[in-house]
Amino acid sequence: MSKIVIAGGGWAGVSAAVSAKKAGAQAVLIEKTDMLLGAGNAGGIFRNNGRFTAAEEMKALGAGELFDIMDQCALHKGISFPGHVHASLYDVGAIEPVVRRFAEDIGIELMMESHIMDVRFSNGKIHALLLDDGTGIEGDAFVDATGSSGPMGNCLRYGHGCSMCIQRCPTFGPRVSLTAKCGIRDLVGKRADGTPGVFSGACKIDKESLSPELRKQLDTEGVAVVKVPDEDIDYGKLGRKACKQYALKEYSENIILLDTGAAKLMTSYYPLGKLRKLPGLENARYIDPYSAGKGNSIRYLSVAPCLDTMQAEGVDNLFCGGEKGAPLIGHTEAVLTGALAGHNAVRCTENKEQVVLPDSLAVGLMISHSHQNFIQKRKYDERYTFSGGSFFELMKELGLYTTDIGEIASRVELAGLTNMFGSTLP
Amino acid sequence: MVKYVYLKNVLNPQNMTKYKLEKNMEVYSKCSDYASDACPCELAENGCCIVCSMCRGEDYCSCTDTVSFCVYQDLISNGGKARPRRRSVSCQVTFVKQYGDDFRFIRLNIPDGDTTEFKKLGAYVFVRTNENPHFDTPISVLYDEQKNNSIGLLIQMQGIKTNCFRNLQKGDSVYLRGPYFNGIQGRKMIAGLRGGSAAVFCRGIGFLPSLGVILTLKANGNKVDVYLDRGNFNTHLLNLLSRVFEVHLSEVDMCDETGKITDEMRSVIDKHLQNETGLLHFGMSDYLIKNIAEILDTYSQIPSVSFINNVQMCCGEGICGACTRNIDSPGVVHLCKEQLDMEELKKIMKVKI
Numbered sequence: 001m002s003k004i005v006i007a008g009g010g011w012a013g014v015s016a017a018v019s020a021k022k023a024g025a026q027a028v029l030i031e032k033t034d035m036l037l038g039a040g041n042a043g044g045i046f047r048n049n050g051r052f053t054a055a056e057e058m059k060a061l062g063a064g065e066l067f068d069i070m071d072q073c074a075l076h077k078g079i080s081f082p083g084h085v086h087a088s089l090y091d092v093g094a095i096e097p098v099v100r101r102f103a104e105d106i107g108i109e110l111m112m113e114s115h116i117m118d119v120r121f122s123n124g125k126i127h128a129l130l131l132d133d134g135t136g137i138e139g140d141a142f143v144d145a146t147g148s149s150g151p152m153g154n155c156l157r158y159g160h161g162c163s164m165c166i167q168r169c170p171t172f173g174p175r176v177s178l179t180a181k182c183g184i185r186d187l188v189g190k191r192a193d194g195t196p197g198v199f200s201g202a203c204k205i206d207k208e209s210l211s212p213e214l215r216k217q218l219d220t221e222g223v224a225v226v227k228v229p230d231e232d233i234d235y236g237k238l239g240r241k242a243c244k245q246y247a248l249k250e251y252s253e254n255i256i257l258l259d260t261g262a263a264k265l266m267t268s269y270y271p272l273g274k275l276r277k278l279p280g281l282e283n284a285r286y287i288d289p290y291s292a293g294k295g296n297s298i299r300y301l302s303v304a305p306c307l308d309t310m311q312a313e314g315v316d317n318l319f320c321g322g323e324k325g326a327p328l329i330g331h332t333e334a335v336l337t338g339a340l341a342g343h344n345a346v347r348c349t350e351n352k353e354q355v356v357l358p359d360s361l362a363v364g365l366m367i368s369h370s371h372q373n374f375i376q377k378r379k380y381d382e383r384y385t386f387s388g389g390s391f392f393e394l395m396k397e398l399g400l401y402t403t404d405i406g407e408i409a410s411r412v413e414l415a416g417l418t419n420m421f422g423s424t425l426p
Numbered sequence: 427m428v429k430y431v432y433l434k435n436v437l438n439p440q441n442m443t444k445y446k447l448e449k450n451m452e453v454y455s456k457c458s459d460y461a462s463d464a465c466p467c468e469l470a471e472n473g474c475c476i477v478c479s480m481c482r483g484e485d486y487c488s489c490t491d492t493v494s495f496c497v498y499q500d501l502i503s504n505g506g507k508a509r510p511r512r513r514s515v516s517c518q519v520t521f522v523k524q525y526g527d528d529f530r531f532i533r534l535n536i537p538d539g540d541t542t543e544f545k546k547l548g549a550y551v552f553v554r555t556n557e558n559p560h561f562d563t564p565i566s567v568l569y570d571e572q573k574n575n576s577i578g579l580l581i582q583m584q585g586i587k588t589n590c591f592r593n594l595q596k597g598d599s600v601y602l603r604g605p606y607f608n609g610i611q612g613r614k615m616i617a618g619l620r621g622g623s624a625a626v627f628c629r630g631i632g633f634l635p636s637l638g639v640i641l642t643l644k645a646n647g648n649k650v651d652v653y654l655d656r657g658n659f660n661t662h663l664l665n666l667l668s669r670v671f672e673v674h675l676s677e678v679d680m681c682d683e684t685g686k687i688t689d690e691m692r693s694v695i696d697k698h699l700q701n702e703t704g705l706l707h708f709g710m711s712d713y714l715i716k717n718i719a720e721i722l723d724t725y726s727q728i729p730s731v732s733f734i735n736n737v738q739m740c741c742g743e744g745i746c747g748a749c750t751r752n753i754d755s756p757g758v759v760h761l762c763k764e765q766l767d768m769e770e771l772k773k774i775m776k777v778k779i
Binding site: 117118132133134150151152153154156157161162170173174176177180186188196301302 | 479485487489496499615618730
């Protein structure tokens with residue numbers, strides 16, 4: 001049995017471990033913090049716009065378990081908010097233990113609070129990942145799902161300092177890029193004005209600190225829109241934001257709150273003094289990042305050049321998932337790239353041909369389109385998501401966007417990939 | 427026996443808080459000053475930080491330290507300026523005792539009373555008796571005595587810088603600068619070994635700076651075998667120290683007159699490599715360390731290695747260049763401040779002398 005070692009326990013890392021396990025390999029998942037899901041503990045939005053299509057395609061491809069968990073933990077389903085329809089919101093406070101139990105149940109070996117410092121690399125292959133205590137974790141193939149946010153130095157130079165986000169670098173240590181340790185130069189996402197890195201796009205407010213009316217509205221409808229006074233509107237912030245799908249003028253003119261267990265505020269950061277001027281938010285306080293009144297984490301500073309199989313260019317047995325593998329935004333996108341990276345890692349160790357998802361599927365087009373633009377055409381100021389921005393327009397243009405589950409299943413069937421991720425490699 | 431009791435009064439373990447290393451948040455990094463009161467230092471201010479890529483002027487953060495003290499953040503929040511460099515302070519000598527012709531034990535009163543930093547692994551200080559700031563003597567800290575706000579130093583007087591301690595009397599003052607922490611190479615490996623086994627090889631005066639290593643290893647629940655070659659060192663003093671610090675010594679002749687490693691020593695090293703000992707520590711001259719490195723090189727796998735830092739130290743801040751060595755990494759390494767990883771340790775052992 002081949003052994004796949006996955007670095008990073010966010011949505012992409014978990015997805016890679018699940019698909020590697022299902023393909024018949026031993027999966028070891030190394031996570032630096034004490035919780036899985038990483039930024040997924042601060043997210044919560046899925047199935048909005050084209051993400052519905054993508055989620056259903058992944059289910060038809062046989063990688064539906066994590067979407068089932070998201071559905072199971074959903075607080076609201078089928079809600080609409082500016083620019084987005086049929087969105088579901090999972091409970092960020094409840095989902096992590098469910099995912100962890102699932103991972104343990106299917107036999108993924110979790111190494112929590114284990115900080116990777118370096119790689120043992122020679123002749124174009126990684127032989128082991130080295131932890132800070134000097135332990136070497138050997139494997140046949142590796143997945144880099146370490147993400148692209150932080151470490152603190154980056155958040156300070158390109159943001160407004162460590163905002164004490166869910167990554168908790170000061171406690172658990174900084175993110176270490178495995179691809180960079182193999183000598184691959186990280187590609188860097190940029191803002192509209194060319195500055196490297198972009199701010200994470202949302203923060204969370206303690207729901208208990210909102211007025212009873214606002215809280216009730218969130219509980220029942222899942223969304224609340226509060227008008228921002230004209231003097232406080234800042235359109236410039238949109239260009240600095242990671243999430244293209246929320247870089248709409250409505251998101252500057254209004255405060256948009258979504259109920260993901262906490263009140264998710266759809267802006268990178270917002271000064272607390274100004275926030276408290278808004279009706280219903282007079283006592284508001286941030287819970288993630290704790291310093292969301294001043295800043296947020298900085299991302300996309302560490303994207304690796306990858307093939308469409310998710311293999312890192314220049315390393316034979318390293319595959320990339322999540323933000324490391326392509327400049328993609330969101331959990332749906334992370335689960336997609338993670339699953340493909342994990343699956344191809346197993347194929348690589350068993351000398352089988354690696355899989356590229358076809359452009360006839362939205363999930364295949366997402367990988368090839370983002371790689372083509374970011375890596376080949378060097379368009380570093382663009383990020384991609386099924387839920388908005390240029391890619392959602394492209395999906396609509398090509399007729400790939402649909403909420404018809406039957407059509408999606410036949411589309412995957414036509415590509416000959418039904419249950420590809422779900423079955424053990426022959 | 428009478429002398430033993432007398433010395434025990436001087437070096438009374440009951441009074442000492444030495445090396446009580448719990449699983450505290452001591453950070454062992456590439457730089458021995460990382461996250462200390464002196465960090466960020468002038469190296470960071472001037473774009474030469476050992477740890478931080480951002481302070482070195484690179485575009486992106488490539489920090490790997492497990493417990494992140496962000497040097498860059500502290501530098502920026504300090505207005506881009508380094509924290510104050512360690513300054514010499516005048517300390518009163520509260521006790522002096524001569525051992526043989528060449529050794530003097532002195533106990534110094536620390537003015538601010540805080541001796542906690544002095545008990546860190548690899549701690550050393552610069553001392554001098556005169557006003558001239560250019561001729562500081564680096565001495566490893568033998569122990570700290572928190573109760574009496576004191577530290578103890580054992581000085582071998584053998585040259586122009588150390589001879590000034592010969593006439594030092596109780597009540598005199600000396601200038602002390604420190605502590606610095608790079609007296610031992612391999613601090614992280616030593617502190618990281620818990621519940622394992624280690625072998626410590628010392629020759630002559632190399633036993634003194636290695637005492638801290640032995641006590642740290644023991645405090646962390648390791649089985650420690652200590653091998654000693656007395657060389658020309660004061661036998662009486664070695665016996666006393668081993669009894670006071672409760673270190674059991676096995677006598678081994680490590681080298682012959684020409685400096686060649688003896689077969690006896692080879693077999694001891696071989697025994698420990700066969701038994702998968704977790705760490706080998708060497709407290710001896712660079713010449714012998716180099717010879718042992720050649721022996722270790724013949725093995726396919728060796729455990730962690732640490733050794734005392736014999737380099738000529740001058741400023742202790744990684745600036746003056748007295749302690750630099752050239753290994754095949756970009757730039758030189760400043761051994762007064764920089765901790766090396768295993769690969770670098772092996773290389774540096776070979777290039778020394």
